[in-house]
Amino acid sequence: MPTKHSYADLLEANAWIRKASDAFYFQCTARTVQESKLFPVNPYIALSYLNAWYRYPDLFRKIEAAMPAEEIGDYARERSTSANIITNGIIEQFYLGGRQMLMDMGMLKPTDALDDVMYVLDFTRRLNLSYHRNHAHILPTDAGLSAQLLPERQVQVFEADALGTKPGDKLHTAVAQFLAAVSQYAFLKNSECRLGIHNSGPYKVAQGEMLVREFVDLAESDLPWLDGVAADVELNNITMPVFMKDTHFNIVDDWASFEAQPSYNHDNMYAVGLYTSDYLSDGYLPVHMDSASELADYLDHLRDSIHAATQGLWKQVAGWSRDQMIDSGLLVYYNVPKDLAHIAGVYDQQDWYTVEDRVQRFKPMFNDEYGNHLIAELVGYISLRSQQGNEYHMAKGSNARGDMWSTIPYSVLGDDEWTESVGPIRGGSTSLPQKTALYTTTQGKLTQEQCNEAARALRVPTLEDGLRHLDDTWVKNHPDDPRVHELYRRTQANSFALKDQGAGLLREDVLRLRKGAGREE
Amino acid sequence: MTETGAIPDKWGGAAMNPTVEFFHSAVRKLVAERLAASGKSWEEAVGDPSLELTREDFVRIEAAMLATGYRFEASAQVSAVEEPDKYKPEGVIGDSGQQPRDEQGRLIVGAGDNVFHAKSDITGTARLISTVDVVMDMLLNGVPDGTIAVIDDSGGTLTAPILEQFTGVICMGGTVRSHLGILTREYNIPCLMAAELDGLKEGDRVLVEYSRPAADAYAERDDAGRARIIQVD
Numbered sequence: 001m002p003t004k005h006s007y008a009d010l011l012e013a014n015a016w017i018r019k020a021s022d023a024f025y026f027q028c029t030a031r032t033v034q035e036s037k038l039f040p041v042n043p044y045i046a047l048s049y050l051n052a053w054y055r056y057p058d059l060f061r062k063i064e065a066a067m068p069a070e071e072i073g074d075y076a077r078e079r080s081t082s083a084n085i086i087t088n089g090i091i092e093q094f095y096l097g098g099r100q101m102l103m104d105m106g107m108l109k110p111t112d113a114l115d116d117v118m119y120v121l122d123f124t125r126r127l128n129l130s131y132h133r134n135h136a137h138i139l140p141t142d143a144g145l146s147a148q149l150l151p152e153r154q155v156q157v158f159e160a161d162a163l164g165t166k167p168g169d170k171l172h173t174a175v176a177q178f179l180a181a182v183s184q185y186a187f188l189k190n191s192e193c194r195l196g197i198h199n200s201g202p203y204k205v206a207q208g209e210m211l212v213r214e215f216v217d218l219a220e221s222d223l224p225w226l227d228g229v230a231a232d233v234e235l236n237n238i239t240m241p242v243f244m245k246d247t248h249f250n251i252v253d254d255w256a257s258f259e260a261q262p263s264y265n266h267d268n269m270y271a272v273g274l275y276t277s278d279y280l281s282d283g284y285l286p287v288h289m290d291s292a293s294e295l296a297d298y299l300d301h302l303r304d305s306i307h308a309a310t311q312g313l314w315k316q317v318a319g320w321s322r323d324q325m326i327d328s329g330l331l332v333y334y335n336v337p338k339d340l341a342h343i344a345g346v347y348d349q350q351d352w353y354t355v356e357d358r359v360q361r362f363k364p365m366f367n368d369e370y371g372n373h374l375i376a377e378l379v380g381y382i383s384l385r386s387q388q389g390n391e392y393h394m395a396k397g398s399n400a401r402g403d404m405w406s407t408i409p410y411s412v413l414g415d416d417e418w419t420e421s422v423g424p425i426r427g428g429s430t431s432l433p434q435k436t437a438l439y440t441t442t443q444g445k446l447t448q449e450q451c452n453e454a455a456r457a458l459r460v461p462t463l464e465d466g467l468r469h470l471d472d473t474w475v476k477n478h479p480d481d482p483r484v485h486e487l488y489r490r491t492q493a494n495s496f497a498l499k500d501q502g503a504g505l506l507r508e509d510v511l512r513l514r515k516g517a518g519r520e521e
Numbered sequence: 522m523t524e525t526g527a528i529p530d531k532w533g534g535a536a537m538n539p540t541v542e543f544f545h546s547a548v549r550k551l552v553a554e555r556l557a558a559s560g561k562s563w564e565e566a567v568g569d570p571s572l573e574l575t576r577e578d579f580v581r582i583e584a585a586m587l588a589t590g591y592r593f594e595a596s597a598q599v600s601a602v603e604e605p606d607k608y609k610p611e612g613v614i615g616d617s618g619q620q621p622r623d624e625q626g627r628l629i630v631g632a633g634d635n636v637f638h639a640k641s642d643i644t645g646t647a648r649l650i651s652t653v654d655v656v657m658d659m660l661l662n663g664v665p666d667g668t669i670a671v672i673d674d675s676g677g678t679l680t681a682p683i684l685e686q687f688t689g690v691i692c693m694g695g696t697v698r699s700h701l702g703i704l705t706r707e708y709n710i711p712c713l714m715a716a717e718l719d720g721l722k723e724g725d726r727v728l729v730e731y732s733r734p735a736a737d738a739y740a741e742r743d744d745a746g747r748a749r750i751i752q753v754d
Contacts, residue, residue, distance in 0.1 A: 031698060035596055035674060035675055035676055035694060035695065035699075036596070036597060036674055036676030036678055036679060037596070037597060037598050037651060037652075037673065037674035037676065037679045038597060038598070038599075038653070038674075038676065038678045038679040039597055039676070039678060040596060040597040040599070040600055041596070041597075041676070042596070104536075104545055105544075105545050105548040105549060105552070106524075106525075106526030106527060106528055106545070106548060106549030106552045106553065107548065107552055107567075107574070108567070109528055109563065109567075112567055176707075176709075179707055180685065180704070180707035180708040180709075181685075183677075183703065183704055183707050184677060184681055184684065184685075184704055184707075184708075185681075187676070187677035187678055187681070187700050187704070188677070188678045188681045191678070192676050192677065192678045192700065194700070259738075263637065263735065264706075310681055310682055311660065311682045314656075314660070314678075314681050314682045315657075315660075315682075317678075318653045318656075318657060320599070321599070321603065322597070322599045322600055322603050325597065325599060358573075360576065361574065361575055361576040361578075361579060362579055363576075363579075364576060364579045364580040364583055365544055365579040365580075365582055365583050367583065367593045367600065367604075367607060367608075368593060368594065368595045368596040368597060368600045368608070369540055369593035369594045369595075369596075370540050370541065370544055370583075370593070372594070372596055373537075373538035373540055373541050374538075374541050376538070377536055377537055377538060377541055381537055383536060383537040384536055384541070384545075385523075385530060385533035385534060385535070385536060385545070386530070386533060388530075388532045388533050388534060389532060390531075390532055391532070401532070416564070417563075417564060418564070419564050419567055419568060421568075422568070423568055
C-alpha cells in the first residue's frame with residue numbers, strides 16, 4: 001500500500017533535506033577541523049548520529065504530546081537556553097547523518113522508516129521556522145550568515161541597560177578574562193565540541209553593532225559529569241550582549257559562531273551587559289548590573305569558579321576510559337534537543353543520557369581512524385557510495401556528483417516498497433556515572449520532577465494574553481495599540497532604564513533614558 | 522573490495538578511504554547474506570530484530586582488517602594506550618637535516634599560520650605538550666616561565682587547565698579557526714596553527730614570528746606570509 005503522505009509533503013521534506021545538506025556542507029568545510037588528543041572526537045560524532053536516528057522520532061512525539069514544536073520555538077526565542085541556533089538547527093543534520101551512514105552500510109534504503117523521517121523533518125522545520133521568526137529565515141545561511149533572532153523590544157532593553165566601558169578599565173579587563181575562561185570551560189565540559197557556545201545577531205546599535213554572546217549548561221544541570229566539579233558555578237546559562245565600535249560582524253553562522261571585519265578586537269568593546277535565563281525564567285534576568293564596578297567584581301568571581309571547575313573536570317576526564325570519553329561526546333551531540341523536553345516539561349535524564357543497545361553494538365568497529373575518515377567522507381568530501389548522484393549532477397558548493405543527505409524517493413506514493421519506522425526506543429546504557437546532583441535553574445536547585453512541574457506551570461508573560469503573535473511587522477502599524485504597550489512593558493519589567501516606558505521609544509529615546517539611568521561610562 | 526550488498530547502486534563507487542571501504546563493504550555483504558538466508562523481502566527483514574547485526578558481527582569485521590596486518594592511526598591518546606596492538610606507533614617531529622637559514626644564518630625549524638597579529642615576536646623555550654601526563658605534571662607543578670607550547674592537537678581540551686600560562690603556542694594541526702585558535706585568541710596568547718616542523722627538539726630556544734600578519738582563513742595558502750620558527754642560542 002502506498003504511503004498516506006501527500007506529494008506536496010514529500011516535496012517539502014526533500015527540499016528541507018537538501019537545504020540541510022547544503023548548509024551543513026558549507027559549515028563543515030568552511031568552519032573547522034575537529035580533532036583532539038584527549039577525546040576520540042570523530043568516532044563519538046558518528047555514533048551520536050546513530051543514537052539520534054534510533055531515538056529522536058519517539059522522543060519528539062513525546063515532547064509534542066505536551067507542546068507543539070512551533071510553540072517551543074517561541075518559548076526558546078524569549079530566553080537563552082540550550083535550544084538555540086546551533087542546537088535547533090543541527091537536530092535534523094545529526095538524524096539524517098545516522099540515516100546516511102546506515103544506508104552506506106547497506107542496512108537501510110532511502111524508503112525506510114518513512115513515517116519517522118517525515119515526522120522528524122516536519123518537527124525540526126516547524127521548530128526552526130518559529131525560533132527564527134523574527135528574521136523570517138529558517139537558518140542563518142539563508143539570511144546571508146546573520147541571525148537577528150530578537151525583536152526591537154528586547155534589543156532596546158539590552159542597549160539601554162548596557163554598562164559603558166573602555167580598554168584598561170576594570171570591567172573591560174574582567175570581560176576579556178571571563179570570556180577566555182568560559183570559552184575554555186565550554187569546550188571541555190562539552191567534550192571538545194562547541195555546543196556550549198552560542199552567538200546571535202548582529203544588531204545595529206548607536207555606536208556600531210551588538211552581538212549577543214551566550215554560554216549554556218555551565219553549572220550542575222543536565223551534564224552528569226559536572227556534578228560536584230561545577231557545584232560552585234552559580235549560573236547555568238549566561239547571556240552577554242557586547243557592543244562594538246568599528247566592527248562589522250560579517251558572519252554569524254548556523255553553528256552560532258562569528259567572524260568580524262576587521263577582526264574581532266576586544267579593545268573595540270564600548271558597552272556590555274550580563275543576563276541569565278533558562279527554561280524556567282520568564283525572560284532575561286539581569287545579573288549584577290547595578291554598576292560597572294559591581295559587574296566587574298561578579299565576572300571575576302564567576303571566572304574563578306569556572307576556572308576551578310575547569311581544573312576539577314579536567315582531572316576527572318584525564319582518568320576516563322576511551323568508552324567513557326566516547327559516551328560523553330556522543331551524548332553531548334545526541335542530546336542537542338534536550339532543552340526542548342525541558343521547555344515542554346517532559347524532561348527525563350534517561351531519555352537523553354542513554355546510548356541505546358542498537359548503537360552500542362557498533363562500538364567495536366569505531367576505532368579512531370575509521371571514525372575520522374568516515375566523518376571526513378560523510379560531511380566533507382561527500383565521497384561515500386550512497387551519496388553519489390548521476391554523472392551529470394553538480395552539487396551546490398562543490399559541483400561534485402555527491403550530496404550529503406539522500407532525499408526520499410517519490411515511489412512511495414505509488415508502491416509498497418517502504419517501511420514506517422525504526423520501532424520504539426529500546427534500552428541502553430552508558431559507561432559514565434549516573435547523575436546525582438540537583439538541577440541548577442533560575443528557580444533554584446531542583447529535582448528533575450520539580451523542573452518539569454515548574455516548566456509546565458510557567459507562563460512566559462510576553463507569550464500570554466494574546467501577545468504571542470504580535471511581531472515587529474504588526475508593531476510597525478499599531479504603535480499606539482494598548483496590546484503593543486503591554487508587550488513592551490512586559491519585556492521591560494527588569495530593565496534599569498526602560499521599566500514601564502512602553503512601546504513608543506525610538507533610538508534617541510533609548511539613548512536619553514540610558515544616559516539618565518547612568519549606564520554610560 | 523567494493524561490495525554492493527543487497528541494494529543495487531547505479532552510480533555509487535568505492536569510498537575514498539580504504540578502512541571505510543573495507544568496513545562498509547563487509548557490512549553490506551553480511552546484510553545481503555543474512556537477507557538471502559531469511560527468505561524474506563527487504564521490507565519484512567529490515568525491522569526484524571532476529572536478523573539484526575550484532576556486536577559480535579562488528580568485532581569480526583574489525584578483526585578481519587587487523588588480520589591483514591593493517592594498523593590504524595590513533596588520534597586520541599587514550600585509544601592507543603588502551604589497545605596498543607591496534608594502532609600504529611605515534612609519529613615524532615621529523616628532522617631532514619636540510620633546514621633553511623634566516624637572514625642571520627639561524628636555522629628555520631618550522632613555519633605556521635598566525636592566529637592573530639601580536640605586537641612583537643617572542644623568544645622562548647619549546648616544550649612538547651602532547652600527553653595527559655605532561656599536562657598533569659604542569660598542572661600540579663606549574664608551567665615553566667617562557668614556555669612556547671608545541672602541541673600536536675588543534676582541540677581545546679588537552680591543554681585546558683594550563684593553556685593560559687603559555688607564553689606562546691605552536692600547533693602542528695588544525696586551522697586558525699580550530700578550537701585552539703579560538704581559545705588562544707580569547708586569551709591573547711600568540712599562536713601558530715597548521716605548523717610544519719623540521720628539526721625542532723624539546724627544550725630548544727626559539728624565536729617565533731608572531732608579529733607577522735594574521736593568516737587569512739579564506740585565502741589560498743601563502744608560504745611566504747607564514748610565520749617562521751627560528752632556532753636561537
